[in-house]
Amino acid sequence: MSAFRYAVALGSNRASGAHRLPQHVLEAAIDQLSGHVTLIVASRLIETAALGPSARRFANGAILIETPLAPPALLALLKATERAFGRRPGRRWGTRPLDLDILLWSGGRVRRRALKIPHPALAERLFVLAPLAEIASDWRLPRTPFSVRHLKARLTRRSPRA
Secondary structure, three states, X not given: OOOEXXXXXXXXXXXXOOEOOHHHHHHHHHHHHHOOOEEEEEOOOEEEOXXXXXXXXXXXXXXXXXXXXXXXXXHHHHHHHHHHOOOOOOOOOOOOOOEEEEEEEOOOOEEOOOOEEOOOOHHHOHXXXXXXXXXXXXXXXXXXXXXXXXXXXXXXXXXXXX
């Protein structure tokens, strides 16, 4: 069985259980995911301002993983991991102990109601592109001439905030 490569974004702006700081939540989530997928590399974790009404700052990062799981199965694993860390359905831009999003995968594009790869907001979010560029700057988005590095550079010129 062949393995797929994925880029996954991580975010947290609330404690979860014994993990008192958002960056500790992300570190624990990476550890937990490593039991189910092969971790290739993790970016540094950065602190960023919240998007939307939440006043709490976020810890953000990105990981590259390999797994034989197809995108819907990986999405199910990521959602189960979020729930294990206390994520519950609620306000779209509210606080959350853990947010995991598939950004890219080695199979190209996915367009389903519940899953879109590349992530639809990837090119608009410096807090995602900055960590991703650290670990996968040359990854080209499918059906475009743009790499992660190009997207980050374009967004940085427009808005220097991470």
